[in-house]
Amino acid sequence: MKKSALQTARAAYQPKLPVTLTGAVKAVEGVPTQSVADQEEIKKLFPNTYGLPELRFEKNPNPVVGKPINVGVILSGGQAPGGHNVICGLFDGIKKINKDSRLYGFLMGPGGLVDHDYIELTAPIIDEYRNTGGFDIIGSGRTKLEKKEQFDKGLEILKELNIKALVIIGGDDYNTNAAVLAEYYKSIDAGVQVIGCPKTIDGDLKNEVIEASFGFDTATKVYSELIGNIQRDCFSAKKYWHFIKLMGRSASHIALECALQTQPNICIISEEVEAKNLTLQNVVNSIANVVAQRAAAGNNFGTVLIPEGLIEFIPAMKSLIAELNDLLAKSPEFASLSAPEQREFVIKNLSTDNAAVYQSLPEGVARQLTLDRDPHGNVQVSLIETEKLLSEMVGRRLKEMKKEGCYNGKFSALHHFFGYEGRCAAPSNFDADYCYALGYNAACLINEGVTGYMSSLRNLTKPSVQWLAGGIPITMMFNMERRHGEMKPVIQKALVRLDGTPFRRFAAKRDEWALNTSYVFPGPIQYFGPSEVCDQPTKTLHYEHLDK
Ligand code: FBP
Numbered sequence: 001m002k003k004s005a006l007q008t009a010r011a012a013y014q015p016k017l018p019v020t021l022t023g024a025v026k027a028v029e030g031v032p033t034q035s036v037a038d039q040e041e042i043k044k045l046f047p048n049t050y051g052l053p054e055l056r057f058e059k060n061p062n063p064v065v066g067k068p069i070n071v072g073v074i075l076s077g078g079q080a081p082g083g084h085n086v087i088c089g090l091f092d093g094i095k096k097i098n099k100d101s102r103l104y105g106f107l108m109g110p111g112g113l114v115d116h117d118y119i120e121l122t123a124p125i126i127d128e129y130r131n132t133g134g135f136d137i138i139g140s141g142r143t144k145l146e147k148k149e150q151f152d153k154g155l156e157i158l159k160e161l162n163i164k165a166l167v168i169i170g171g172d173d174y175n176t177n178a179a180v181l182a183e184y185y186k187s188i189d190a191g192v193q194v195i196g197c198p199k200t201i202d203g204d205l206k207n208e209v210i211e212a213s214f215g216f217d218t219a220t221k222v223y224s225e226l227i228g229n230i231q232r233d234c235f236s237a238k239k240y241w242h243f244i245k246l247m248g249r250s251a252s253h254i255a256l257e258c259a260l261q262t263q264p265n266i267c268i269i270s271e272e273v274e275a276k277n278l279t280l281q282n283v284v285n286s287i288a289n290v291v292a293q294r295a296a297a298g299n300n301f302g303t304v305l306i307p308e309g310l311i312e313f314i315p316a317m318k319s320l321i322a323e324l325n326d327l328l329a330k331s332p333e334f335a336s337l338s339a340p341e342q343r344e345f346v347i348k349n350l351s352t353d354n355a356a357v358y359q360s361l362p363e364g365v366a367r368q369l370t371l372d373r374d375p376h377g378n379v380q381v382s383l384i385e386t387e388k389l390l391s392e393m394v395g396r397r398l399k400e401m402k403k404e405g406c407y408n409g410k411f412s413a414l415h416h417f418f419g420y421e422g423r424c425a426a427p428s429n430f431d432a433d434y435c436y437a438l439g440y441n442a443a444c445l446i447n448e449g450v451t452g453y454m455s456s457l458r459n460l461t462k463p464s465v466q467w468l469a470g471g472i473p474i475t476m477m478f479n480m481e482r483r484h485g486e487m488k489p490v491i492q493k494a495l496v497r498l499d500g501t502p503f504r505r506f507a508a509k510r511d512e513w514a515l516n517t518s519y520v521f522p523g524p525i526q527y528f529g530p531s532e533v534c535d536q537p538t539k540t541l542h543y544e545h546l547d548k
Helices: 005-011 039-045 083-097 123-129 148-160 172-187 216-237 253-262 270-275 280-296 315-329 332-336 339-349 352-360 363-368 386-404 429-448 501-515 539-546
Strands: 025-032 053-059 070-075 102-106 118-121 163-170 193-198 241-246 302-307 413-418 453-458 468-473 478-483 486-491
Touching (some): 025 429, 039 478, 039 486, 070 083, 083 102, 083 163, 083 429, 148 163, 163 172, 163 429, 193 429, 216 253, 216 429, 241 253, 241 386, 253 302, 253 539, 280 302, 280 386, 280 501, 302 386, 339 352, 339 363, 429 453
Parallel strands (some): 070 102, 070 163, 163 193, 193 453, 241 302, 241 413
Antiparallel strands (some): 053 468, 102 118, 453 468
């Protein structure tokens, strides 16, 4: 494939490892850990991998030469910038342990393990992908690894290739699967370690011990560039309201980070909508009020950021979606019905309140709510056109306000959805370094012989050489949640904290941003140049560190 000039220049970038990882390391054990909730239940489900200690790496003054080790790697879920560097770091890490170590990549996600689809990742292949965006080196997929038959089938190929450790790069769902797999392989003495790496542009795989998931930094920088460009256009033309939906299936971290970077007129935060028990109409009214106030000052333009997951956080909608999830999970016949029959089926089988909410929605949106769930039972919110739903309803509300004499402006809306534009961007310096170090660190965890751990780097607002490396038992992040109509142990998703500094900074400024036009235009990611332009972490990470 022909390379762009940037790709060629970027291939030469050498990610900066934390100092600790630049030589031989030894692991120092912390105290035994507990899951974040439902401890007794989770302990019972994970008898072999529950309660393990946190691990911190230190330099080892007495290194020993490691034995060659064969490792498998899987990319899973949505693409996130930096995935290739995790694999490059892992490759370099296992080669550093012993030059005869080998790396195998399972193709198109976890399904590749079950179907025995793989390639060996050799140095020439790895070198083609250093510091590039995308997951195309081995592809990704959303197959859920949860059944014993899948684990056993996977084990056949792992044994055949003499693979002693498997690295699963994924979000909360796939790291949940990694922990389940680690427990199973340990319980049958399979001799295969499983290590997870925190990936997702959504930024919702983080907690006290995992500071950030990779990809969030680059993706939010790309979206912020686009929002900035739109704001400059909107400020120049002064005639459109731009409704911009941003990816982030559940949490609003992406929307919040982009708001902090670009200072739009409005940004909705789903977690706040839920906490305040707002209805869809409340949200619409608040947007319409800002539109009216700006119109009164002669400004018939503006920007509204909408998190993709909003719909699931509106309490009435949440209850409707939860009931729909259960109903659809136990109604296989639903898929074969025609569209009108499906509507009738849903209305007939839902509780009265939820059926009323369902019927009150525009038909298109109601239908979008019943589309296929992903393999983890999640509604595919990226298919729901919330930006259009909101602008339509705002338009209607403004007409009423005109009649009431409290609005006298022009409202013309344009719609955007930013998601895929950022998921495969060339990783920022932060993500290039973070991902490479996550992969390299995973190799160190493998060398320690541990299983059921997530690769972890902390102190992320400091230059990468000062990051702290180690491993976190995945079961520590677990709680019990309802999935596909059943209670399951899963990694707790990190939602936007309304008491956290990132949200509080936004909340303190949003009224000013609503009425005054205070747009910021971040411009494109810079890979070369002064550190204050090239190496800044996200504002979210920066403000979260102020909370520590
Ligand atoms: P992950 O949680 O797997 O990282 O996916 C993130 C994401 O980009 C979400 O923001 C989005 O809702 C979803 O993937 C879309 O996935 P797909 O392209 O498979 O429909």
